[in-house]
Amino acid sequence: MTKPDRTTALIDPLAGQLGYELRRAAAAMMTAFGGELEPLGLRPSEASMLVLIGSNPGRTQSDLGRALRIKPANMVPIINRLVMSGAVRREPGEGRSLAIFLTDDGKAIYRQVRKKLLRHERRFSRRLSRDARRRLIDALRSICSEACRGLDF
Amino acid sequence: MTKPDRTTALIDPLAGQLGYELRRAAAAMMTAFGGELEPLGLRPSEASMLVLIGSNPGRTQSDLGRALRIKPANMVPIINRLVMSGAVRREPGEGRSLAIFLTDDGKAIYRQVRKKLLRHERRFSRRLSRDARRRLIDALRSICSEACRGLDF
């Protein structure tokens, strides 16, 4: 039996690592966003989709899914829940495709979500200068496109 | 029946949003990291824990969990799997606590994971200048600490 050290601070070899810090920051923002959405009864994925639909009424489910990199199989429950909540309606389109629209209720929720999103973004951008924010977004995009090199998306 | 528009590019109202771009970049890096770990039979959470243990041998399970913000209930299966794979062993410590160590096999895997982590970080930092990387990490930390304001961690 060895006595475990419980006084010395732990060494965190992950601190300062890009992937690690990125993951933690993203998780933190996501958790906060989820909390803000709770009163609306929406999950982050549903709220994102609602906003996308509001900006692109009448587009097909598969187009919407592609835009947010959500697989068709995972689009189904997202749209289903939005339909069941009365925010969205499906209309038959060409072929098997379904055109997605916001209902009047959905438009009201859409405006609420946009407002929450704005506040959320502002809260987390507050400490960043305009320039710093710009650079941060650029860096994030470059990371994203690096990951996508050689992949299908 | 309304004909869905399938020619015009979609408007992405989430593009340029901090939370959205952050989430995508983090998911991209995480997916890439998961792929690199596959040959080792480790999940990202297990690999992270292995690296933490290697840098802090003999610390308790709860200390390790706190360091990576992993809840005690979620630590159990992570350590279990590392033990079952032969990389880690538990030793009884003070009270109910368990001191965690790498086995000799675990030390070999640890070195492999560190190497993979280094390559991974380098790959995604390549396009960033030393300064840009520093600023990025700082921004990520400021986002993290903003989220943690008013919370327990």
Add this chain to the structure above:
DNA sequence: TATTGTTATACTCTATAACTATA
């Protein structure tokens, strides 16, 4: 009693495979 660990369970997002329906 306070801390540590464990079990069970549920939620959210993601992924694949196999299927149906339509042009």
Add this chain to the structure above:
DNA sequence: TATAGTTATAGAGTATAACAATA
């Protein structure tokens, strides 16, 4: 046959509640 949508299912991370064991 190619595209769109659906179903079922599994994996990964995270969360809570309830419980056991130890000092």
